[in-house]
Amino acid sequence: MHRHEAQRSRASARQRAFARTVCFGAMLLLLNACALLDFGKAHLTGPARHGATSSSPVVRTARSAIGTPYRWGGDSPREGFDCSGLVYWAYGRHGIRLPRPSWKQIHAGFSVPQSQIRAGDLVFFKIVRGQSYHVGIYTGRGTFVHSPKAGSNVRESSLANSYWRRHYVTARRVALPTRAQNP
Numbered sequence: 001m002h003r004h005e006a007q008r009s010r011a012s013a014r015q016r017a018f019a020r021t022v023c024f025g026a027m028l029l030l031l032n033a034c035a036l037l038d039f040g041k042a043h044l045t046g047p048a049r050h051g052a053t054s055s056s057p058v059v060r061t062a063r064s065a066i067g068t069p070y071r072w073g074g075d076s077p078r079e080g081f082d083c084s085g086l087v088y089w090a091y092g093r094h095g096i097r098l099p100r101p102s103w104k105q106i107h108a109g110f111s112v113p114q115s116q117i118r119a120g121d122l123v124f125f126k127i128v129r130g131q132s133y134h135v136g137i138y139t140g141r142g143t144f145v146h147s148p149k150a151g152s153n154v155r156e157s158s159l160a161n162s163y164w165r166r167h168y169v170t171a172r173r174v175a176l177p178t179r180a181q182n183p
Contacts, residue, residue, distance in 0.1 A: 056118075056119035056120035056139075056140065057094055058090050058091055058093075058094055058096075058119075058120045058137060059119050059120055059137060059138075059139050059140065059145070061089075061090045061093045061094065062086060062087075062090040062137045062145040062154075063139075063145055063156070064077075065077055065081060065086060065089070065090070065145070065147075065154045066145065066153070066154050066155060066156060067153050067154060068080055068081055068147070068153060068154045069081075069152075069153055070082065070147050070148065070149055070150050070151065070152050070153065070154070071085075072150065073085065075088050075089050075100065076089055077089075080147075081147040081154055082147055083102060083134050083135050083136065083146050083147050083148070084100060084101055084102040084105055084135055085100070085147070086136075086137075086145070086146065086147045086154060087102075087105060087122060087135050087136070087137060088100050088105075090137060090145075091174065096174060098174060102124070102132060102133040102134065102135040103131040103132055103133055105122060105124075105133075105135055105172070106122075106124050106133055106135070106169075106170065106172065108122070108172060108174045109122070109172045109173050109174035110172065110173055111170055111171070111172060112170075112171045112172065112173045113171075114168065114171060117138050117171040118138070118140055118173075119138060119139055119140030119141075120137065120138065120140075120173075121137075121138045121171045121172065121173050121174075122135055122136070122137060122138070122171060122172045122173075122174060123135070123136050123137075123138050123144050123159065123168070123170075123171050124168075124169045124170050124171070124172070125164060125167040125168055125169055126167055126169045127167055133169065134146065134148075134167070136157070138159075138171065139156065142158060142159055142160060143156045143157060143158050143159065144156070144157060144159060
């Protein structure tokens with residue numbers, strides 16, 4: 001009887017270890033949604049088809065971070081950025097307080113149809129299952145600024161890229177338009 005109990009105990013320990021490994025792996029996938037794939041760089045040639053030039057102060061702030069290394073959990077130029085940290089920082093520099101994680105940022109402000117997005121709007125992409133999203137700041141010229149993955153830097157990428165078109169979820173406007181923008 002002892003022999004069978006010992007075998008069951010070892011099997012149960014192996015199952016628990018396997019379950020912990022699977023849970024840990026799933027957690028890493030969710031937490032690193034911004035860092036799973038190499039998203040490529042934008043190729044800007046000529047005038048944009050998607051609206052005005054990027055005169056938004058938030059866009060200028062986000063662009064100032066281009067070249068800053070990706071860092072999971074990072075939300076400053078000094079330590080680096082993950083995708084939602086870049087958004088959090090850029091908007092925060094202009095007095096707009098957003099939630100820190102992308103899965104909360106997707107509920108900020110109000111939804112904007114893709115045909116009506118403009119400079120400064122947030123663009124969201126679903127990369128993996130779960131509640132995580134990849135997020136960036138639309139520039140107003142068919143591109144967005146984002147922090148894509150570990151080992152890369154903040155960059156500007158094209159929404160026309162087939163990868164981004166496939167994974168696009170929504171756009172959100174978090175700052176109310178001023179009277180000058182909307183007479």
